[in-house]
Amino acid sequence: MRKFTKLASIAFISILGFTSCERDNKTEVLPVVPPSDGSKMTLEGGEGGTDAANAVYVDLSTDKQTSVARKSWSLGFYSGSAFRVILNNHMAYSAMVTNQTDIKAVSSTNVDLTKLNYNFQAKDQLQNYDDTAGRIEKSLIAEIKATESENKVYVINPVHPNADKSNVWKVKINRGTAQDYVLQYAKLDDTNFKSLTIKKDNKLNFNFISFSEGPVNVEPTKDEWDLVWTKSIYYTAMGGAPIPYFFSDLVFINHLNGVSVSEVVFLGKDNKSNGQPNYEEFDSSKLSSIKFKNNRNAMATSWRNTLSVGVLRDRFYVIKDKAGNIYKLRFLAMGVKDDGGKRGYPEIEYKLVKSN
Template identity: 60%
Template sequence: MKTNTIYAAVALLALITFGSCERTESPLPEIKPSDGNKLTLNGGIGGLDAANAVYVDLSTDKQDSVKRKDWSLGFYCAADFRVILNYQVGMSAIETSQTDIKAVNSSNVDLSKLDYDTKPEKIKLYDDTAGRVNQSVITEVNATENQNKVYIVNPLFASVKKDELWKVKVTRSGTNAYNLQYAPIDATNIQTLTITKDNTFNFKHVSFSKGAVNVEPKKDDWDFVWTKASFYTMMGPNTPVPYAFSDLIFLNHETGVSAAEVVFLDKEGKTNGKPSYDEFDASKLSAINLKTGRNVIGSKWRNTLGTGALKDRFYVIKDKAGNIYKLKFIAMGAGKDGGKRGYPEIEYKLVKGK
C-alpha cells in the first residue's frame, strides 16, 4: 500500500510538471485584426443631442457607449499633471485669484466672465478644441501646493446658473496621483478625492456627483470616438468662436492614431482621378498622407443641412498597432441619407495588417 502511494505521488508530480512545461512553452495564439465590418453606433436617445459618446475599435469590431454627462473632469495619466474639462457637454471654467477653496464663493468671483457669446475671446473658457492637454483651461498642476489656483467650473454650455457652478482645486499627491478638492460654489463642506494615474488609460475621470467613474476604454482599445462636443466655428477669416457640434469624430491622438481623407468626386459628382472606397487597396497607400491629431476627421464627413453622411469621400485610419483600415460613413440620419440621428452607420475594411 505504501509503495503504491509513492508510485501514485510520483506519477501525479510528473503530470503536473509536464503540464506546467506545456503551458510555459506554448505561445499564446495571435489574435488577428478584424478584416472589416459594418456597425451602427449606439449614440442613444436625443437625436442631434444624443446621450452617448461612442468609442470604436476597428481591429476588434467593438464599440463602447458612455453617457456624455457621466463625467466632469479628466486626469491625465501620462507624465504631465494635466486636467481637462468635459468637452462632450461643453464645460467651461475660469481661474480665480484664490488658492484656498474655502475662501471662494459667488460673492467674490465675477461670474459674468462665464457668460456665453460667439466672440473670439470667449473660446479661452473652453479646453483646446484640438485636444492638446497643455492648452487646457486648468493649467498644469504645480508641485508646490500653494501655487495652484481655485477654478470655477460651469457644467452648462451657453448658460450660467449659479446653483450649477462648482469650485475646484487640484494639487499633486506624491509623484503619481492627484488630489482633488471640489464643492458647489457657495458650499463650505469641501469634498476630496485622490486620483491615481494608470498608464493603461489616457485619462481617469471624475464626476462631481458620483466621484470616480469609468469613461474611456483603455487607451489601446479604441481608435476614435463619435460624440457631440464643444468645438468652434469660424466667424470671419482666422476667427474661431465657441460652438457646439454634433456628430464629431475625434481620433485617439494620444496614442498616435492617424488618418487621411480621400475625396474622390468633384463638386459635380464626377470622378477626379482618386480611387473610390471600393477601389482603394494596399497598392494605393503610398499616395496617402496620414496625419495625427484629434480633428483629422472632425465634422468633415457629414453635412447636417444637406446630404447627411457625405458620399464623395472616405477615410484611411492607421491604429496604434499598425493596422490600416479604410472607413466610410453610410448614414447619420440627416438630409437624405436615410439613417437615424444618433445612430450613425459605418463600414470599414482592413487594407493592411500590422
C-alpha cells in the same frame, strides 16, 4: 526492502515536483486574435437627435462599440507623464481660473459668473473652454504642480449655455504621492469640500470623475478604441475669428494612443473623378500615397454637412490603429436630408486594408 521502497517513493515525489515546476515555469502562450476583416455598424448615440445622449467609442479591429452618456463625467485625469486635467467638452463645460489657491476663499461673492456664460459673439470666448484639438499640453487647467501653493482654484460651469451659482463648482487639484492627483471640489458657495485621490493608470488615457458620482468609467482602455463619435464644444469662424460652437456629429481619433487618419477625396467639381481611388478601388497597393495625420480632429466635421446633404459621398478615410492595422472607412448615413438613417444613430462601413 523498506529502505528501497522509501527511496523510490522520495524519487517519485521528486520527479512529480520537477514535472510540476517545469509545467509552472512554461510561459502560457495566448492565442493571437486576428483583427476584424471589417463590418458595418450603426452607432448607438441614443435618443435626442442633434443632442444625442451618448458618445460612442469604436474599436475597428474588434468590431466593438461602447456608448457612454456624455453627461456621465466632469473631469478627466491624464495617465501619461504630464499632470494634466481635462474638462468635459462633450457637455460644453466652461471654466476660468481664479487668483486664489485656497478653495474655501472662493465663492459667488468674488467670482464674476457672467464670464462663464456662452456668448459666441464675445471676443476670446474660446479661452473659457478646453482645447478643442485635444492637445494635452494646452488644457484649460494648467499643469498640476508639485508645489501645492502654485496650483490655483478653478471655477467650472457644467451647464450650457448659462452659469448659475447653484450649478457652478470650484476645484483645486494637487499632486499626491507617487503618480496620484488629489482633487478638492465643492459647489461654489459651500464652505466645506470633498477630497478625492485619483491614481494614474497606464491602461487608460484618462481616469474620470463626476462631481455628483465620484469615480466613473468612461473611455475604454486606450488600446481598445480608435475613434469616438460625439457632440462637443468645437469652433467655427465668425468675422474671420474662431468662436466656440456646440457641434453635433463630431468624430475624433484616439490621437493620444497613436491612432492616425488620412482623408481621401475622390470626386471633384460636378462629382467628377479627380484621379483618386474610390472606396471600392482602394486597397493596400494605394497606401504609398497616403499621408497619415495624428491630430485629434483630423476627421471632426469633414465627413458631413448638417445643413443640407448629410453624409458627404465624395470621400472616405484611411485609419491606422496603434497596432498598425489599416482600415478604410466611410459614413453611410446620419439622418439628414436625403442620406437616410436616423439622427443620433450614424451608420459606418469599414474594411481591413492591411494587418500589422
